[in-house]
Amino acid sequence: MRVGLLGTGPMTRAIGARLVQAGHTAVIGSRDAQRAAAVARDIGGDAHGTGYRDAAACEVVIVAVHDPVAVDVVAGLSEVLDGAVLIDLGNPLDPPHWESRYAGGPSLAERIADAAPGARVVKAFNTVYAELLALPSAAGSEPPQTFIASDDAEAAALVIALARELGTAPVDVGSLRMARHLEAVAGFEVAMVASGFAAAVATRLSAVPPA
Numbered sequence: 001m002r003v004g005l006l007g008t009g010p011m012t013r014a015i016g017a018r019l020v021q022a023g024h025t026a027v028i029g030s031r032d033a034q035r036a037a038a039v040a041r042d043i044g045g046d047a048h049g050t051g052y053r054d055a056a057a058c059e060v061v062i063v064a065v066h067d068p069v070a071v072d073v074v075a076g077l078s079e080v081l082d083g084a085v086l087i088d089l090g091n092p093l094d095p096p097h098w099e100s101r102y103a104g105g106p107s108l109a110e111r112i113a114d115a116a117p118g119a120r121v122v123k124a125f126n127t128v129y130a131e132l133l134a135l136p137s138a139a140g141s142e143p144p145q146t147f148i149a150s151d152d153a154e155a156a157a158l159v160i161a162l163a164r165e166l167g168t169a170p171v172d173v174g175s176l177r178m179a180r181h182l183e184a185v186a187g188f189e190v191a192m193v194a195s196g197f198a199a200a201v202a203t204r205l206s207a208v209p210p211a
């Protein structure tokens with residue numbers, strides 16, 4: 001599967017590497033073509049770099065841009081994203097308290113869905129630190145948990161299967177509105193890390209997620 005990743009930050013690097021290891025094509029989109037090409041080279045496999053518009057033309061697209069610009073970036077690509085499964089992993093959090101700037105709702109994910117009405121939006125991966133995803137999955141170790149929220153059951157099923165292929169343990173938490181809670185959970189994790197806990201604290205509510 002061709003998976004577009006918008007942005008060249010730590011989440012794109014970590015998920016891009018896992019995508020390539022799982023046999024997918026990672027299409028890295030950046031504001032700067034040279035940066036995209038360099039990140040694609042680091043990721044390896046048949047990853048390649050391009051602009052946001054090309055990366056957004058994939059079957060599955062991951063919005064991994066700096067969160068304050070995520071809604072505007074998606075709005076600018078709305079037509080290209082028509083019909084795509086659009087994964088939002090953003091956390092609208094600001095220091096020093098790391099509370100969501102959208103705490104009263106709608107969540108970032110719901111705002112992204114409004115900005116691209118033809119896209120099939122799924123919230124996923126937002127509660128997992130990039131540094132945890134960047135670690136190779138060790139045999140026998142517990143995979144990082146990923147929460148999946150969407151109003152589109154087919155899109156959610158595709159992302160659940162993909163999350164499993166990427167070596168994570170997906171948990172379907174229901175409608176896209178649940179993203180309000182998931183963004184708050186990420187704020188809790190970041191605040192924990194800011195106060196000295198290891199990034200590997202990624203939330204684990206259940207050792208055995210439901211099948």
Ligand SMILES: NC(=O)c1ccc[n+]([C@@H]2O[C@H](COP(=O)([O-])OP(=O)(O)OC[C@H]3O[C@@H](n4cnc5c(N)ncnc54)[C@H](OP(=O)(O)O)[C@@H]3O)[C@@H](O)[C@H]2O)c1
Pocket residue numbers: 006007008009010011012029030031032035036063064065066067069070089090091092125126127128129130131
């Ligand atoms: N880092 C984590 O551990 C983690 C974990 C879970 C969720 N998240 C979420 O994942 C998303 C991506 O986070 P990240 O840490 O990978 O990267 P990031 O530092 O938030 O930036 C990602 C990319 O956004 C692009 N971008 C576009 N417009 C920008 C602007 N005006 N200013 C700065 N960057 C801009 C840049 O790529 P180009 O310039 O190449 O286009 C940049 O590499 C965020 O929404 C974050 O909340 C992060």
